[in-house]
Amino acid sequence: MEFLQLTYNGLVLGSILALGAIGVTMIFGVLRFAHFAHGDLMTVGAYVALTFVHWLAWPIWLAALPAIAVTSILAVVLDQLFYRRLRRVAPVILLISSFATALMLRALVQIIWGPDNQVYATGISIPYRIAGLVITPDSLKVLGATALMVVVVHLFLAHTKMGKSMRAMSDNVDLARISGVPVKRVIFWTWVFAGALTAVAGILLGVDTRLIPTMGWNILLPIFAAAILGGVGRPYGAVLGGLIIGLAMNYSVLFMPSAYKLAVAFIIMIAVLILRPQGLLKGISL
Amino acid sequence: MSDNNQPVLDIRAVSGGYGDINILEDVDLKVHAGEVVVIVGPNGAGKSTLMKAAFGLVQVNAGEVLLSGEKITNISPDRLVHKGMSYVPQERNVFPTMSVQENLELGAYIRKDDARAQMDRIFDLFPKLKERRKQAAGLMSGGERQMVAMGRALMIEPTLLMLDEPTAGLAPAYVHQVFDWIRAINDQGVSILMVEQNAKQALRIANRGYVLATGRNRHEDTGERLLADPEIADMFLGGR
Numbered sequence: 347m348e349f350l351q352l353t354y355n356g357l358v359l360g361s362i363l364a365l366g367a368i369g370v371t372m373i374f375g376v377l378r379f380a381h382f383a384h385g386d387l388m389t390v391g392a393y394v395a396l397t398f399v400h401w402l403a404w405p406i407w408l409a410a411l412p413a414i415a416v417t418s419i420l421a422v423v424l425d426q427l428f429y430r431r432l433r434r435v436a437p438v439i440l441l442i443s444s445f446a447t448a449l450m451l452r453a454l455v456q457i458i459w460g461p462d463n464q465v466y467a468t469g470i471s472i473p474y475r476i477a478g479l480v481i482t483p484d485s486l487k488v489l490g491a492t493a494l495m496v497v498v499v500h501l502f503l504a505h506t507k508m509g510k511s512m513r514a515m516s517d518n519v520d521l522a523r524i525s526g527v528p529v530k531r532v533i534f535w536t537w538v539f540a541g542a543l544t545a546v547a548g549i550l551l552g553v554d555t556r557l558i559p560t561m562g563w564n565i566l567l568p569i570f571a572a573a574i575l576g577g578v579g580r581p582y583g584a585v586l587g588g589l590i591i592g593l594a595m596n597y598s599v600l601f602m603p604s605a606y607k608l609a610v611a612f613i614i615m616i617a618v619l620i621l622r623p624q625g626l627l628k629g630i631s632l
Numbered sequence: 633m634s635d636n637n638q639p640v641l642d643i644r645a646v647s648g649g650y651g652d653i654n655i656l657e658d659v660d661l662k663v664h665a666g667e668v669v670v671i672v673g674p675n676g677a678g679k680s681t682l683m684k685a686a687f688g689l690v691q692v693n694a695g696e697v698l699l700s701g702e703k704i705t706n707i708s709p710d711r712l713v714h715k716g717m718s719y720v721p722q723e724r725n726v727f728p729t730m731s732v733q734e735n736l737e738l739g740a741y742i743r744k745d746d747a748r749a750q751m752d753r754i755f756d757l758f759p760k761l762k763e764r765r766k767q768a769a770g771l772m773s774g775g776e777r778q779m780v781a782m783g784r785a786l787m788i789e790p791t792l793l794m795l796d797e798p799t800a801g802l803a804p805a806y807v808h809q810v811f812d813w814i815r816a817i818n819d820q821g822v823s824i825l826m827v828e829q830n831a832k833q834a835l836r837i838a839n840r841g842y843v844l845a846t847g848r849n850r851h852e853d854t855g856e857r858l859l860a861d862p863e864i865a866d867m868f869l870g871g872r
Contacts, residue, residue, distance in 0.1 A: 507741075510730070514738050517727040524687070524721070525784065526713035526742035580729070628729075 360592020728770025
């Protein structure tokens with residue numbers, strides 16, 4: 347029974363990781379760049395939604411819309427302001443600049459919204475009990491929203507010209523360029539799309555737990571683990587990786603104190619990098 | 633300047649390479665409408681570099697490149713595609729995780745019109761691609777990948793198709809086929825410039841050939857005469 351509950355909790359956490367990892371993996375695929383500010387971009391999305399929930403008393407799904415817009419625009423602005431200028435220099439500099447961006451975003455969140463814990467909705471929501479399984483309404487929202495987003499991602503990548511262009515750039519940038527794919531425009535839309543997913547991931551993390559300025563940063567490591575496990579540059583792999591890491595982190599409490607959950611993600615990431623660096627779905631070699 | 637005799641591609645006294653270091657020195661090359669032109673020569677002669685210079689992948693430091701009379705020196709590849717030039721690199725010339733059909737669609741990216749008729753023509757040329765159109769290109773054999781690569785490049789209905797060593801790494805049975813395909817593509821009116829290691833076979837299907845050595849023009853003649861020239865056979869075509 348405990349195992350079943352852990353499986354359920356693992357899928358909920360895994361959903362959030364999956365959405366974060368799709369964004370990370372798409373940015374890596376198109377730009378060949380590990381975006382360290384991704385977690386803090388999630389935080390921004392979560393807090394923008396909080397503002398609309400608290401000030402205008404909007405329901406969370408409605409508040410998600412302005413949060414998605416703001417986060418997408420912010421992602422594009424960050425790219426234009428910082429990353430675009432550094433693309434031609436060594437990748438490690440780009441990586442460090444995204445680390446600095448992460449610190450800036452976190453500081454910004456603390457200045458605007460304060461350092462304390464906050465929640466979208468106060469009060470007690472009664473969990474459902476099904477066959478001994480405790481299912482909170484919030485966790486159902488997380489699963490439902492993730493399923494919806496994964497379908498959206500699939501339709502976008504498999505059936506739109508822009509989605510196919512992103513996959514093409516992920517596969518082979520040089521060939522995409524000589525086929526006439528407008529590389530700059532694809533980069534722009536990659537940030538828009540990844541930004542939107544990031545906002546949703548951040549909001550779901552806030553729904554599942556609570557909002558603190560370090561929430562995104564704290565979950566960045568398992569998100570990277572998920573992206574690497576799934577195969578870098580492979581959005582479907584990121585979903586798979588997210589779910590596996592989420593499950594593994596929850597199952598780990600059967601064997602060790604829950605404080606070590608994060609270490610589990612880290613161990614999986616190291617193991618994958620050593621044993622199968624291309625990930626489950628053969629990704630870009632790191 | 634005249635018009636009907638204007639070459640599709642005209643490389644005039646081009647020097648160029650990576651940065652300021654010239655690999656090519658004062659090279660001339662022409663491709664006339666409807667021709668198959670082959671660049672041969674020893675390793676490191678700058679054959680691929682010359683083709684890349686024409687396609688904006690290598691910097692031209694002196695001289696000029698004209699496409700049907702229009703100056704295209706140092707214009708980037710993504711703009712040259714719009715002018716009807718297509719290029720198939722030697723390696724990494726497909727999108728491996730995308731299906732055959734998606735590879736072809738990507739080739740047609742710049743087309744505003746319906747490209748399905750052209751895709752059907754490519755399927756006629758390569759029936760195997762039609763059979764396997766849902767398969768990921770990365771899972772196909774070398775020869776099949778070469779079909780995908782050529783098919784992608786043909787989707788814009790180019791006036792000039794450039795092929796960088798299309799038979800490299802292929803099984804001998806396929807080498808023969810690749811030359812047949814090139815003839816078939818040429819028969820549809822596409823001018824072709826190619827670099828080829830299998831120099832003798834390539835010269836057999838070529839209208840003209842250029843022999844390049846250490847980044848300079850060494851010989852230029854019809855394919856037949858280059859094949860018949862004992863000196864060239866000795867020095868550049870592996871003797872005998």
